[in-house]
Amino acid sequence: MYRLFLTALIPLAQAIDLQLDSPSSIKDATSKIANDMMTFYTGDEPGQIPGLLPGSLNCNPSEPDNYCWWQAGAMWGSLINYWQYTGDETHNADVRQSILHQRGPQDNFNPPNHSSSMGVDDQVFWAFSALDAVEANFPEQEGAPSWLSLAQGLYNFQMKLWDTNACGGGFRWQVVPLNQGYNLKNMISNGGNFQVAARLAYITGNETYGDWATMVWDWMASSPMFERSDGILYIWDNLNADLDCKGEEALVRLIWSYNYGVLLGGAAYMYNYTDGDPRWLDRVEEILESAFQLYFPAEFGGNIMVEFHCETQGICNQDQKSFKAYLSRWMAVTALLVPSTYDRIMPKLRESAIGAARQCKGGASGNMCSAQWWSDVPTGRTGVGEQMTALAVIGANLINPGMTPLSQASGATSESKPDTGVNTGPDPISRKPVTDGDRAGAAIFTILIAAFLVGGAVWLIWD
Structure with missing residues (x-):
């Protein structure tokens, strides 16, 4: 028992020592965290798929050590x-091998292993990483x-x-109409596409991207997902398109830090792209102060960030554990693009x-991080999301x-190819709305196929 007690104290003695006034201390701390984060990565092992984290092919964020495709991209x-x-x-x-391996045959982050279960939001996090590289x-x-x-x-x-x-516009959560969640128009899909367009406008100076970003923003801002009360902008999570996004029953009143981070970053890029348009400054300020x-x-x-919907109760799933990383990242970007902040x-x-x-006191290394930054006591729960946020x-x-x-005007060297993926193959989806008849037909077809397979197996056994 005494030996076990001493062993339990070892991680506490090895906790990360961070001196924020010392760049070398910060670099040492982040090196330890990055190295520990990569211990979760298996895509570089024989027989594994480059770029993916465990569970990515059939993700369930409620399961331990099970990470969705999008989180690997992030x-x-x-x-x-x-x-x-x-x-x-x-x-x-x-990093290089992973992004390129998961880019898909049409260079649009729609790889075959994930295209049938693809979400609009899943794709944008891989695009964010490509834009970070640019x-x-x-x-x-x-x-x-x-x-x-x-x-x-x-x-x-x-x-x-x-x-x-x-709903007069907007992106549905899912790409494929038969997928669960296709009926939802959610904030992260729309906000993610908005940020991608805003960054493309910032990088290239092409007003087509800027106009698109403005259109997406205007739709989001006019939707029930934007609601103001007591000086706070509440950015709600999603709407039910089957109800035409109307009425209280169509709105899901959950708010997550990554939605604020994604929209804050996009607005900051648009502020810079438009040479300081005061409308975009007002939007930056409102999102930032609400997030604060x-x-x-x-x-x-x-002054300490908390994912309050789940973190204080210790119930965040694998997706939600990473959300603070994106608010942290785009607060930093905003500080650079909008110096007044x-x-x-x-x-x-x-x-x-x-x-x-x-909170970085766990695991075999003694540096694995937990999530509750307001506390001196680690939760003992560690993973990619906790490492990424730290x-x-x-x-x-x-x-x-x-x-x-960087933009192309300020030294970005990545080559622009604005027609990438255009006219390279058939449209991968049908935009026709899914009806109850479609769902019933799909179910009947599935039953018939199953009956055929069972019948064939019985015939083979009988024969």
């Missing part, structure tokens, strides 16, 4: 940010598609998914980083004006 972006912040190239080869001049692979072309291919693919058959009130609660000091953003990133480091918020404390996202 992880590679976090390592691009890590490389940009620190200069450490340790993981660059895995904006940091992350090294490309000779003979492979450019990072910028992959994001443009995704944009071209998703343009066809804009749906005016219900919601995700930095006064009960924990007002810098002095308000950095104290929150600093205090959250200190809290995150306090990596993002601690690494963000290395930002400086030289890390402002």
